[in-house]
Amino acid sequence: MLSTQTLLTAANEFGTPLYVYDASNIRLQYATLKQAFRRSDVKIFYACKALTNVNILKILEQEGSGIDCVSINEVKLAMKAGFTAKRIIFTPNSVGFDEYLEATALKVNINIDNLSLLEEFGHHFGSSYPVIIRLNPHIMAGGNIKISTGHVDSKFGISIEQVDLIRDIMERTNITVKGLHIHTGSEIKDLEVFVKGLELVLDQTKHFPDLAIVDLGGGFKVPYKPDEVGTDMEALGQKLADTFEAFEQSTGKKFQVWFEPGKFLVSQSGYFLVKANITKQGPSRTFVGVNSGFNHLIRPMFYDAYHKITNISNPDGELKTYNIVGNICETDTFAWDRELNEVRPNDIILFNNAGAYGFEMSSRFNSRNRPAEVLFTNGSLKLIRRRETLEDILEGVVLD
Ligand code: LLP
Numbered sequence: 254m255l256s257t258q259t260l261l262t263a264a265n266e267f268g269t270p271l272y273v274y275d276a277s278n279i280r281l282q283y284a285t286l287k288q289a290f291r292r293s294d295v296k297i298f299y300a301c302k303a304l305t306n307v308n309i310l311k312i313l314e315q316e317g318s319g320i321d322c323v324s325i326n327e328v329k330l331a332m333k334a335g336f337t338a339k340r341i342i343f344t345p346n347s348v349g350f351d352e353y354l355e356a357t358a359l360k361v362n363i364n365i366d367n368l369s370l371l372e373e374f375g376h377h378f379g380s381s382y383p384v385i386i387r388l389n390p391h392i393m394a395g396g397n398i399k400i401s402t403g404h405v406d407s408k409f410g411i412s413i414e415q416v417d418l419i420r421d422i423m424e425r426t427n428i429t430v431k432g433l434h435i436h437t438g439s440e441i442k443d444l445e446v447f448v449k450g451l452e453l454v455l456d457q458t459k460h461f462p463d464l465a466i467v468d469l470g471g472g473f474k475v476p477y478k479p480d481e482v483g484t485d486m487e488a489l490g491q492k493l494a495d496t497f498e499a500f501e502q503s504t505g506k507k508f509q510v511w512f513e514p515g516k517f518l519v520s521q522s523g524y525f526l527v528k529a530n531i532t533k534q535g536p537s538r539t540f541v542g543v544n545s546g547f548n549h550l551i552r553p554m555f556y557d558a559y560h561k562i563t564n565i566s567n568p569d570g571e572l573k574t575y576n577i578v579g580n581i582c583e584t585d586t587f588a589w590d591r592e593l594n595e596v597r598p599n600d601i602i603l604f605n606n607a608g609a610y611g612f613e614m615s616s617r618f619n620s621r622n623r624p625a626e627v628l629f630t631n632g633s634l635k636l637i638r639r640r641e642t643l644e645d646i647l648e649g650v651v652l653d
Contacts, residue, residue, distance in 0.1 A: 254278075255629055257565045260524055263634050264601045267625050269528040270545040272612045274304075274637075276312050276630035278522035279608075283316045286514065289486035292494035295510045298342050300471045301327055303515030303609035304523070306626055308637040310334035313518065321471075321513040324348075325355050332359070342468075342513070344387070344434070346409055350374070357382055364434055364468075366410045368418055375426025385432035385468060388413050390453045394446040395438020395472065399556055403437030403450070410435065416457055430461045432511070436470025439516060442482070444489050448496055455500050458508070468511035469493075475520045477559045477606055484517075516609040523608020525550055525624075529564075529600045530580070538576050541596045543587070546579025548618040550604060550611050553587045561605040562588055570595035577602070581619055612638075620646055 255275050263273045286297055298319035301310060305327060310320065311334045319340040320331045331341050338360040345352060346366055350373050356363060357378070365371045366387035374384065389410030395401035402409045411419060423430065435450050451469060458464050473484040493510070501507050527543040552558035562577055564570065572592050579585035587604070596602070615623045622641035627634050 255524060257568070259629060259634070260526060260565060260603060261601060263627050263629075264526045264528070266634065267627055267636060268640065269526050269601065270543075270549050270624040271526045272607065272624055272626045273524045273526065273634070274306075274309060274519070274608055274626065274628050275522045275524075276628055279309065279312050279519055280316055282518045282521065283313065283318060285486060286512070286517065289490035290493070290510070290512070292490065293497055293510050294507070295512065297518075298340075298511055298513045299518050300513045300515030301331060302613065304519045304611070304613050305330050306612070306637055307334045308628055308635075309519065310336070314340075318518075319511075321515075322361075325352050328356055328359060328361055338362075342385070342511070344513070350377075362432075364432075368411055368415065368422065371411075371419065371428065372422050372426060375422055375428030379427045380429045383429035383431035383463065385434050385466060386411060386419060386430055387434045387436070388416075388454065388457065390435045390437060390450050392435075392437045392446060392450055392453075394441045394443065396440030396474070396558075397556055400439040401437070402439075403435060413453060413457065416460055420460055429463050431463055432466030432468055433457060433461065433464065434468035434470065434511075436513065437472060439472045440474045441472045442474040442484050444485065444492055447489055448492055451493060451496050455496070458506065459504075465509060466511055467508045468513070471512060471514040471517070473514055473517040475516050475606060475609075477561070479561065486517075518609075520606050520609035523606065523611055525560075525604035525607035525611055527602050527604070529596045529598055529602055531598060532575075532596055538590075539573065541575045541577045541593070541602070543577065543579060543602055545624070546581035546585045546619070546621070548579075548581055548621055549615045549624055550587070550607060551614045551616075552610060554585065555614075560587070560607060562591055562593065563603050563605075564594045564596050564600050565603045566599075566601040567594045567597065570597075580621075617641075617646055622646070 298321040299313045300321040322328045341361040343356040344364040364385045387410040391405045393404040527545040531542040533540040547554040577587040625640040626638035
């Protein structure tokens with residue numbers, strides 16, 4: 254945990270709105286996963302869509318993590334951070350064959366989640382480029398419907414009921430399948446969801462003679478609300494190891510297990526700092542208007558997500574109930590009816606758990622600059638992305 258003093262210093266030195274990340278927390282989360290899965294042959298691939306600042310990628314690279322990328326640019330950022338091709342998985346969705354070709358030129362692991370692309374890939378490469386296939390296990394799980402990806406109506410993966418069609422493609426094209434992958438959603442606390450997913454995948458492994466990898470995706474829950482608990486990683490590690498060991502005993506087959514966590518690795522490391530611009534007393538609500546909005550942290554408006562919010566510059570102020578709102582030109586509410594120590598203009602307001610899908614999902618809506626990013630590492634604050642300016646917004650615009 255970063256201290257209030259460190260966060261206030263960061264706001265003072267670098268201005269607000271500001272994202273601050275704690276390097277040691279990222280390392281700790283990685284170590285927690287390694288420890289929890291110690292009984293199995295596990296490799297962690299950080300789902301970098303959560304936060305792609307190359308300085309953050311470098312931390313996980315140094316820890317020994319692999320990396321999961323969903324676009325060719327993410328692959329290139331990963332390489333910039335020092336990840337070698339073998340430690341990268343390319344797991345896109347709804348991309349064209351050309352993007353796959355670019356990824357194969359970089360020799361990264363390829364994940365395919367569509368029958369026609371699999372066929373095209375197979376005709377192009379035959380058995381020369383073994384792939385991983387994403388299955389849709391028809392499991393409904395995740396924090397809310399927008400982040401549930403493994404149910405029958407989801408666009409992701411090849412239905413588990415279409416494995417015979419995959420087999421036909423393997424026969425026709427000679428393509429080698431080296432891994433099976435599922436990812437059922439984000440913020441999954443129920444361990445049984447992971448166990449059920451694993452059992453469904455293990456059951457399909459008999460159809461794939463060259464299989465070496467079972468990839469169970471990401472989706473571990475981190476606690477956002479004060480009374481919430483996250484996924485019990487230690488218990489999950491034990492349960493999955495039990496399932497794998499039982500399978501090994503009955504079939505003699507052993508697989509390497511891959512995971513792709515995003516939130517678990519970086520969410521808690523991140524702090525978002527904004528400044529109160531105004532307070533407004535309406536007939537039914539008191540508003541705190543801050544110098545940011547859903548253009549900088551979209552999770553509350555997009556997923557009804559909860560982030561803990563505190564007034565760190567007036568910690569002893571009287572508790573009052575506020576709607577905390579942003580400055581965007583449409584409904585832009587970070588929190589409804591939230592208790593905060595009295596907010597005065599210029600107070601510094603902190604959002605916790607903002608490392609994952611915070612800066613990464615930010616935009617320039619309303620032509621506002623995106624925030625700066627700072628890393629707290631080895632006891633000091635280091636700027637890792639400068640605040641944008643009007644020049645950044647104009648860059649790329651073609652003027653007469
Ligand atoms: N693997 C795949 C194939 C994924 O699609 C995702 C996330 C992950 C791994 C990592 O999931 P995580 O461990 O971060 O839950 N923007 C949303 C979350 C969307 C997740 C999309 N896919 C949010 O802010 O809650």
